[in-house]
Amino acid sequence: MTATSDEHLIFAGTSDLAGLVRGKGFPARDLDDRRATGVGYTASNIMLSAFGPIYKTPFGTTGDLMLVPDPAAGGPVPGEDNQTHMLMPGDIRHEDGSAWSCCPRHFLRRGLDALEQEFGLRMLSVFEQEFTYTGVADRPASSYAFDLFRRSGRFGPALMGALRAAGIEPDSFIAEAGDRQFEVTVCPRLGLASADETVLLREIVRGCAASLGHRASFTPINSPDGIGNGTHIHFSFRDLSGQPVTYDPNGPFGLSPQAAAFAAGIVRHMPAMTALTAPSVASYYRLRPSKWAPTRADIALADRGASLRVCPTFSTDPDVIARRANLEFRVVDAAASPYIALGCLVHAGLEGLRHGLVLPAAGSGDAPPLPSSLAEALSLMAADPAPRAWMGQTMFDAYTMLKTSEIEVLSGLSEDEICRRYAEVY
Template identity: 30%
Template sequence: MRKTPATIRVAAVDLNGISRGKRVPYTYVDKLAKGAVRLPFSTLNVDVWGEDIADSPLVFETGDADGILLPTSRGPVPMPWLANPSELHPMLLHHDDGTPFAGDPRHALMAVLERYSKRGWQVMAATELEFYLVDDSGDTLKPARSPLTGKTMQTADVLSLDTLDAFDAFFTDLYAASHAMDIPAQAAISESGAGQFEINLNHGDALKAADDAWLFKMLVRGLARKHAMAATFMAKPFADDAGNGMHVHFSVLDADGRNIFNDGGPDGTPALHHAIAGCMAAMPASTLILAPHANSYARMVPGAHAPTGISWAHENRTAAIRIPGGAPNARRIEHRVAGGDINPYLMLAVVLGAALNGIEDGEMPPPAITGNAYDQDLPQLPTDWAEAIDLFATSEIMPRILPTDLIQNMVLTKRQELRKMAGLDIDEQTAIYLESV
């Protein structure tokens, strides 16, 4: 019989994808749906240090007012990385009259999915998450020590079963915990960095996919500590090794359950091409969501397995948008730009919102590329954080996808972080990002 926890956690997600909330007695469980827990609106609009945004209208201008937290459709999940039994109750922030708070990232994704729903469509999505297991016990971050030898991992061993099996205790716990949390963890592989791994989460409803990604990142970090390591999803923890990406695959089902991207052949329907065009058109402005931190831009360099040019292709992993092969009824888009350090709700919101813009506008993409995208003359993504912030702030596309209040909050947050990060060296930045994103 499951032991009733003495306390529970209630949490919403801030703009950086960091959980913000409270620890409350288990007696609160029956009162959560009645708004028993309140939280300042500004809490979801703090910087990566957890500090208020100096010029945010949510702080002094409005008296730092509270909203009410209400449970999401996800329901409570266990927290297997803790020594004592507890539950996490995912929450959404609302105004007192029940109106959704526009600065809540999960609300933003729900609004995009409602646009699909009004057409009778459902978005199915899956994510691929890369992370490093690391040793942060010293002054310099290192790859994790092998549990078999006790020695620091020195080299990558792509798709090595031996490397996976060296960390068998961690991955066995991870799969058991994922099952307990209803996170559909699928294949695990060793990746192209020393101590780097990737786990795919199975496809399903897009909102649940975002929940799964948020919860999975929390789980991996928590279990790593339980196994005397640290885990990080930061985009580029090691300058000379591979970065962490988070690829998303998505398709759209109509009211009869048919994939609107499937025409029975390899090319796909006009809707597929319209969606590709929408994603490409929004890519420069949405880069801030796909690469939200100072460290994100260390990953986005030519030839480093992270897209830098705006293009699409069939079965080509150098392109920003890839159309995987396989059975036509599984025709889908793989968006490959995002780093592992993203907020999954905002990432899915901008990708899916851009795709729907393209469908609504009937846009068509340029021809699919062939060959190495890094060797071709392509429109480029922003090359630095400041440029990405400016493009996001001035975009005419983003207000079609995200609430204007959230856009303003994000810009203020990132400009404050930009100023504060400017005075820090790489090791200091790494210490901040290591487990926060």
């Protein structure tokens, strides 16, 4: 019998409207062809729910699209049985190569292109990722503790190595505040690369845990009384020559005119865009008082309870301050596609820049509350014309249908049961 060897495969995927990576695999030797023809995709695939089935779809069974992998965005992901899998995020396109209106990656790209073309700005950003790791036992007093860090064993070193192997530069790995909770951060990237790396990072975290016989979960919250897994987005700006343009010591909150107007757009549209950045029913169990999570559409200096935080730079050197100055958006979790979450910030910020919006004064105390449920968030999104304009009518309607059906499926379950459903998925 002739011995056979395994053939290398590539998985072309998108982080879809449910925030899950879905797509198809193909032989690596076919990559050149697949860069042109992609893998087959149908419009209703974007309606795959967080729990698997397509509950409703506006697209039916008709129409063919292609999911085209981007080699520059790809990287190796570890997994079970010492296997490594090549994941390549990509774009959903029509047969003629034009972008499909519901492609999450293109949603972000459109905003970034407008930011550069209209205002000469590029966004530098990074996602902080919190997650729960099952490879350690929960013990009292584990929050931020060396004890929890130590007991994670090979997981942290394996994760750092796998990130580097994928071309992602690690920044930190820490034990967090929740039960068996950790956080991983990496170095910021310009433009689309930040979201691409976040798609890879989440799968690398899951893959490293699986390779050790355990699981990593990015579920928004494990129990309604617990501490949530947030996904905070740090961002700043560079001009077209690469110079930082976020800081101005004389501006509101120490922000430049461009950064202040951008932030004002986010604050203005935050209650509506929460439907896109905190997009699960369980997300709203995290956004409650006394959970160190945001509850109002506000901005503040160095306040970890604010929705939009102006971060400290830990320096007195003006040049260093200018390079390090950044804002942190905290109304996000990993039920959101990185492309949609970051895209929301860009599109909302563009609204602020285009209309010269002004930030509320520090300590004004009149910030509106964030929605308390996904249903309320969807209603606020429908009442604000901006998200519909950002997404386009087709994507807006598809997303609203997807999330409405998710609410309906969970109707009648207790909060504990709902948390368990999401924990099985994310």
